[in-house]
Every structure is written in structure tokens, then in C-alpha cells.
Amino acid sequence: MTKYVVRRVAQAIPVLFGVTIITYLILALAPGGPESRFANNPRITNEVRERFLKAWGLDQPWPVQYCRWMGFCNPDVENPVVSDAPILDHVPNPAALLGPSGWPNFLPEPISGSSNGVLHGDFGFSVQSGQYVSNMIARAALPTFILAAFALVIWIGIAVLMGVYAAIHRYSFFDQAATVFAYVGFAMPTFWLGIMLIFIFAGPGLNILPAGGMTNTRLSPPFGSEAYWAYFGREPVEAVLDIGKHLILPVFTLVVVNIAGDSRFVRASMLEALNQDYVRTAKAKGLPGRAVTFKHALRNAMLPVLTNIGLEIPFLFTGAIVTETIFSWPGIGNLTIDATRNFDYPVLMGVLLISSTVVVLANLLADVAYAFVDPRIKY
Amino acid sequence: MTETLSTPAPLGAPPPRDVLLEVRNLRTSFRVLDGVVPAVDGISFSLRRGQTLGIVGESGSGKSVTALTIMRLIDIPPGVIGEGSEVWFDGQELLSIPLGKMRRIRGNDIAMIFQEPLTSLNPVFTIGDQIAEQVQLHLKVSKKEAWDRAIEAIRLVGIPSPERRVKQYPHEMSGGMRQRVMIAMGISCEPKLLIADEPTTALDVTIQAQILELLKTIQQRTRSALLLITHDLGVVAEMVDNVIVMYTGQIVEQGTVDQVLLQPRAPYTMGLIESIPTVEKRGGRLSVITGVVPSPFNLPPACRFEPRCPYRWDLCRRVEPDLYPAGAAGQLARCHLHTPEGEGRRQPALEAHKVNMTAGRAFGKSR
Ligand code: SF4
Numbered sequence: 211m212t213k214y215v216v217r218r219v220a221q222a223i224p225v226l227f228g229v230t231i232i233t234y235l236i237l238a239l240a241p242g243g244p245e246s247r248f249a250n251n252p253r254i255t256n257e258v259r260e261r262f263l264k265a266w267g268l269d270q271p272w273p274v275q276y277c278r279w280m281g282f283c284n285p286d287v288e289n290p291v292v293s294d295a296p297i298l299d300h301v302p303n304p305a306a307l308l309g310p311s312g313w314p315n316f317l318p319e320p321i322s323g324s325s326n327g328v329l330h331g332d333f334g335f336s337v338q339s340g341q342y343v344s345n346m347i348a349r350a351a352l353p354t355f356i357l358a359a360f361a362l363v364i365w366i367g368i369a370v371l372m373g374v375y376a377a378i379h380r381y382s383f384f385d386q387a388a389t390v391f392a393y394v395g396f397a398m399p400t401f402w403l404g405i406m407l408i409f410i411f412a413g414p415g416l417n418i419l420p421a422g423g424m425t426n427t428r429l430s431p432p433f434g435s436e437a438y439w440a441y442f443g444r445e446p447v448e449a450v451l452d453i454g455k456h457l458i459l460p461v462f463t464l465v466v467v468n469i470a471g472d473s474r475f476v477r478a479s480m481l482e483a484l485n486q487d488y489v490r491t492a493k494a495k496g497l498p499g500r501a502v503t504f505k506h507a508l509r510n511a512m513l514p515v516l517t518n519i520g521l522e523i524p525f526l527f528t529g530a531i532v533t534e535t536i537f538s539w540p541g542i543g544n545l546t547i548d549a550t551r552n553f554d555y556p557v558l559m560g561v562l563l564i565s566s567t568v569v570v571l572a573n574l575l576a577d578v579a580y581a582f583v584d585p586r587i588k589y
Numbered sequence: 590m591t592e593t594l595s596t597p598a599p600l601g602a603p604p605p606r607d608v609l610l611e612v613r614n615l616r617t618s619f620r621v622l623d624g625v626v627p628a629v630d631g632i633s634f635s636l637r638r639g640q641t642l643g644i645v646g647e648s649g650s651g652k653s654v655t656a657l658t659i660m661r662l663i664d665i666p667p668g669v670i671g672e673g674s675e676v677w678f679d680g681q682e683l684l685s686i687p688l689g690k691m692r693r694i695r696g697n698d699i700a701m702i703f704q705e706p707l708t709s710l711n712p713v714f715t716i717g718d719q720i721a722e723q724v725q726l727h728l729k730v731s732k733k734e735a736w737d738r739a740i741e742a743i744r745l746v747g748i749p750s751p752e753r754r755v756k757q758y759p760h761e762m763s764g765g766m767r768q769r770v771m772i773a774m775g776i777s778c779e780p781k782l783l784i785a786d787e788p789t790t791a792l793d794v795t796i797q798a799q800i801l802e803l804l805k806t807i808q809q810r811t812r813s814a815l816l817l818i819t820h821d822l823g824v825v826a827e828m829v830d831n832v833i834v835m836y837t838g839q840i841v842e843q844g845t846v847d848q849v850l851l852q853p854r855a856p857y858t859m860g861l862i863e864s865i866p867t868v869e870k871r872g873g874r875l876s877v878i879t880g881v882v883p884s885p886f887n888l889p890p891a892c893r894f895e896p897r898c899p900y901r902w903d904l905c906r907r908v909e910p911d912l913y914p915a916g917a918a919g920q921l922a923r924c925h926l927h928t929p930e931g932e933g934r935r936q937p938a939l940e941a942h943k944v945n946m947t948a949g950r951a952f953g954k955s956r
Contacts, residue, residue: 487708493662494703495723495774496696498689509713585758586712 214589215578222570225479229566230328230559231276231502238272239557244337244553266337279334279559281327283473333560338552343560346545349434353424354529354541360457361464362526366519369469373476375512377484378503388473393471402534404463411459420456422538460537464530476515513584520576524568528561600682604635609781609814610659611635611677612699616671617651617658625669626885628654630838636831638781642807642848643825646835648828649882652818655835657697657782659816660701661682661691680780697727700775706767706788707787710940712761716743717755727778746803763895765796769803776807783808784816789824801827814890822865826850837883837893840912843918854922856898856916874947900938904930920955 245263248254263269267278315409327334333343375386412421420426424433429452431437442449481505483489484507508557542561549557581587604611612841617629629651636642646652648926657663659676661683676683679698683691697699702707711719720739736755743751759767760803768788773785785804805828808815817828821950825832825846831851833841834857842855852858860878880897889895904925915922925931926938 293862331831336765472682487703487705491703491771491774492710494660494695494701496692496694496726497722498692505710506714511710513713585715586760 213579215574218577219576220565225564225570226567227562230280230563233562233566234276234279234559235272237558241571243268244552244555246553253531255347279327280557281329282387284496302526305529309413317476328563333563335547335557336554336557338549338554340563343556346557347564348543350529350540350542350545351527352545353433353539354534355526356453356530357457357464357539360462361530362518362522364461365465366522368465369472370476370515372469372473373478374508376473377477377480377511380481385477390473390479392470395466395537396467398467400463400467400530400532401536403466404459404533407459407463408536419458420577422456423534423541424453424456426452437579440549447574456537456539457472460530460533460539461532463536471516479514480507480511482509486510513580516583517581519574520572520579523572523575524565528565536562592624602684603680604677605680606680607637608635608674608677608727609638609640610660610816612655613673613675613677614671615655615658615674615676615937617654617663617674618671620667620669620670624886628660628885631671631838632833634833634840634843636782636814636816639812640831641817641829642831643817643819643829643831644835645819645822645825647820647882649768649837649885650835652835653786656701656786656818658815659784660695660699661688661817662701662828691748695729696723696946697778697779698780699782699784700778700780702768702771702775702783702788704737705791707769707773707791710767712759715756715758716770720770720777724777732931737775739773740779743770743792745776746770746773746807748773757952764792765800768792768796768800771921772800772803772807779811779814782814782816784818786818787820788817790820797824804828812875822861824848834861837885837888839893839923840921841894841923842915842921843912848917848920850938852916852920853939853942854920854927855894855924856926856938857894859938860897860921860944863942864937892923893923899932899941900926 229306242249244266245259245268248259248262260269267275270278331344333347335341336343336346339346373389376382376388379385408421411419412414430441430449433453484503486507488510489502490509493500497506527542529546530542531543531546534538534541534543535547542564545557546561548554548562578589581589598829601613606713611633612635613628613633615632617693618627620623632651632655634642639916644652644655652662656669658668658674659678674684678694681690681694683694710716714722717736717739720742721732722947723732724735728738730738740751740755742881743754748754748766748769754762759770768791773789775785777926783804788804789800792800800826804815804817815829815873818824829846832842832846832857833840833846834849836857842849842853842858849858850862857878859877863877865878876896883889883893883896889906890900891907891909892901895901895905898905902916902925908925910923910925910928912921912923913927914920914929915924928934
């Protein structure tokens, strides 16, 4: 098992490298670039534009840009910063293991000679805000995790109950109703549902829920800032209730659109299990219906469902782009959309790299979990 | 999933004590989109305690449905049990008792062994778990004792090192081993009746013989009755006292194993036996029954075997044959040859069968 996990992690490294190269290449080949932000600004002269390109290294061919982004080579080509200290004499101190951004540095300065880039623990700087991309992602991660975790737990819980119940009572009224609900949920565009919910619950009529955001900005400092945590310490109940209120509509939106597919999946899986020969055997043994359904069938039906859940884990970290945008939720999805709108390529690359890493890890996690629950699988 | 039955018609008298299982006029059909398909169409038979009975037929003849109906494992709907059907087991009529009571009989008094040992065991539980579960359920013993009994059952079916084997999962065993496990599970509560539905069909030929041998010794040792369902006349010859031959949901012939296999009286049985390759028939053409089993939607008007029968005449299209006494005492055949109208045709038909058996000439038209 340990060997298997180590091997899978080792395999993930080239995969992720491949992903970075391909995504970087696609962005590099796409028309426009960070300089497109100036396209409609008449005050930007060509000279300013050139300076901007040079300052960000965008005048270089894409492999060079890629190397710099990764942190293989120094961005300052004219004056490379080469450490004088011989590598072996270098005494590592704890601080040296961290890059200038404060994140873990996989290529400490004396080895690579450069100081920033993915391998140095940061994903470069945002073209838009000039901040470390790592910090921007870190700040957006918590809101996304809160929203996604609530939604995921609720929708998986409901989907499993609904799917299992519908399968046991196949073609019953409940099953038919669940089918209709699933198709409606499937067909309904997220943005439409979100806007309708805002219209109904946050509109002038009812006006009982906030239309967007994560906290009431009149009540508290912006979420994530130091001032906010101070406020949180002072008024924990009020702060939690405030976030809870802001969570209702986006969570509801996510649950409705995602429940559909998952409940159908659970239903199909359960139906398949109920039709298996071993279920007939269990009945022939004289087991009561409950034991047949919930011990013999359910256990088998949950195996594929578990994998499916494993593959939904990345959602906790990558966020829901549409929902976050509609409800102005300050998460990764919103960050992604902002970055795309502003041609903020470093932020976009950072988000993409994080997402692909999480997807690879979640796959691994699902496979490992499968080995625990299915005795037929051994690594 | 519903397994309830509509209230049946008033029951007949229970059979005598020494009859363990008596099936009376059993009719099971399935509601499908275009109508109702009869699967078992009015069959009756009985089985004494400790005796063995084989039900032989091609797939679709209703033999498995018969077994599943006895166990009440047919889902209703789509299944429909015909009115007037009765299944008497050990003094009780099974089709009319509450499902809870039926569950106490399943696995306890009647155990069933299925065709596919690969899929009939639950892949996510150890075999010990699966046997002990049944023992604990019916014998109300402690978990420890149930496991001991599981180990004992596994030892009894000839699986080496049972203490180790109980902790294994089905996928860790071969097909033959799994069928042994199924048998161990079947006998774990010492049932009065063991129903084996094609127990060897899914296995290698070499394993088949071992499993049959095992079934036979187990049956003799536990003195339970055995209902063996198979398409294989060879299996029947080895294993049972009495035989029922089924075709399109009806019994076409019944009698002792010697009667049915050596002196078949229904043309369908004759055809089945003629199509078995034997040493005497070597070199000759092996006969086959021409045509196919008729669709249950489109059964022949009178005798259901008529389109394929080499001995048919006009009566066979007009009047449906009943089960008539034929040949030796107790033997029954569903064929007009054994009525006064068929008197003159009977002898030639039997002669033809005899010739086919030795020369391997074609039964009906040769192919
Ligand atoms: S009744 Fe007629 S058609 Fe049917 S089996 Fe007998 S001889 Fe053949």
C-alpha cells in the first residue's frame, strides 16, 4: 500500500509538470495577453506598453517565460543574482527553507540562483494587484472551502438518501418525483437559478437574505483581514451567523444543481446491486428485507459512489465559478473569473496549477479509499 | 420488491405427513409490456422426505421459476402466481403464509444453491461472514458458535483448512470452491429440503463431477430431500430417484429415473435422450430435435410439442394432451400416443425411438 502511494505520488510529478507546460503554452498562444488591458486606453503610449512588457518579461519567448515562472532561471537576465557562497558551505537556516513570499521554497537560492517562481513557493505576482499570487489564492481558499464543503456535504447526503430510497421503491411516486426533480435540476442553468433566488429572497419583496458577499461589510471588516479576525474573536456568534446567512442562497444553488446527477448515479448503482445474484442469495438465506437491502446491496452499491465522491473533492478547493460570481463570494472561483477578465495570467496559472494538483491528489485518494472498502482490490 | 401475494383461493387438504413437498397446479406468469407470459403452467408433483427429484428441461421450460416460486423469490409484480396454485411444505402452504414466516423457512428448512457461484456470493463479505450470518439468523446462536458452525460446514464440503478459508473473500477462491461454499451455506442449518438450481452448469467438466458427488454424499448424510434442477440428463441419471421433464412450463413426462431415461414415453423426452452422444451412436449422425422452443406468446394450439414432433397427427393440433399413464407403473407422459386414439401409432413410435438409440439415426429430420 505505502509503496503504491509513493509510486502514485512519484507519477504525479511528471503529470503536473506536463500540465503546467501545456496550460502555459495554451495561454501563451492565446490571442492577447496581460498587455491587452491597455488595448482600449488611449493614454497608454506604445512606449509605456513596451516598458510594461519588458518589466514583466513578456517580451521573452514563451519557454523563457515558463522557466522564469517555474523558478528555474532568474528573471533578471542582465544582472543574474548568483550567490557567492559555495553550495556545500551553505548552512541552511529555517528561514532559507522559505521563499521570499513566506511559502516553502523547493529550490533554495544557492542552488538555483533565482529567487522567485513556482518552485520557490510563490506563483509570481499578480499583474493586476502586484501581490504574490500564492497569497491571493490562500486568501480565497478559505471562503471557497467553506462554501463548497457545506454544499458538498449537503448534496451528497441528500443524493445518497434520495438515490437509495428511489431505487428501493422503484417506479413509486417518490421515484418518479425524484426523476423529474433530477432532470429539472440538471437542465436548470446555475446562473438562472442563482439570479432567481436573489430576486426572490434578496429582492425588494421578501428581502430576508443578503444578495451576495460573504459577510455584511457594514457590520465587520472585510473577511480574511486581520481586523476581521479580531472582530471574529470579539463577536464569534454574530460573525458565524452572518456568514451562515450569506451561505444559504449559494449553498442552495449548488445543492440543487448538483444533487441531480449524483442522486441518479446512486439510484443506478443501487438498482444494479439489488439485481445481483448475491441479493437473491441473501433473500434465499431468509434474511429480512432490511438486511438484504442495507447490508448486502447497499454496501456494494456504495463502492462506485465512493469513487465518485472522491472525484468531487477537488471542488472543495477549486470553487464554483458561476455560483461564486453570481453571489460575489470571495473565493477561488471569483478569483479565477477576475483573473480571466483582467488577463491576469500569473493568477490564472496559479489557480490552474492548484486545481490540477488537487485533481491528481483526489484521484489518488479515491483509489486508496477504494482499496479499503473493496476487498477485491489490492495494491 | 413487494413480495406479498394476493389472498389465494381456499386451500385443499394438506398432503400426508411423509410427503415433504407437494406442488399443486402451480402457475407462475410474468406481466410484461405486451401481456402476460406464462412461465410455469399448471404443474403438480410431490417429493417425499429424504428423496431426490430431478426437474429436467431446456432453458425457458420453467424449471428455475418453479424453484424460485417454491422459495417465494419471484418478485410480485411483475410475477403473478395463478389462483389455485398450492405449494405444501412440511404441512404448511407456503404461498399463503406471511412473508415473515416464509423467511424463517428460507435458508433454514429449505436451502437453495444457485447456478452461478461467482456472482451468488457477496463480494464484500468473507465467506465465513456469509455462512455465519445465516446460522445466527435461524439457529439463534452466539456469533462465536455461528462461526464454529460455518467452519464445520466448510469442512463438511471438503474444503481444506477451513479455519483459514472462512476468513477469505469469494474472489480468493476458484469456481468449484465457491460452489462448495454455496453448498456449505445451504446445509449450514440442516435443511429438510435442498434445492439445487443447475449447480454445476457454470463449472468446469472435471469440477462438475466432484460437486455432484459432494451433493450426493451430503444429501445421503444429512438425509435431506433434494430437488435438483438441470438441463443435463446425465446429471439426473447420477443423482436422483425420480424425474420430471418440463417443456414450455408444463410437465411432459414424469417417472422414476430408470423409467424416464431408459423407456421414455413422451416424444420430447425421447428426442432429448436420442440427442445425447453415446458410445453406441458413434459414427452415426447424432439426432437433434428440429425447430425451436415456441415463444410463450405464440404457443401451438393443442400439443405444444406438435411443431417439432415426428409422430404428430391431426389430433395433436386439435386436442391438448393431458398427462396419461404410460409404460411402467407410475410413469406419466403428456402425449396422445398413450390414449386409445393413439393406440395404433404407439408401437411404431417406440420402435423408431429404439432404432434411433442404437443407430444414431436422425430424430425427425436429420440435419
Ligand atoms: S401429442 Fe402428438 S404432437 Fe404431441 S407429443 Fe404426442 S404425438 Fe407428438
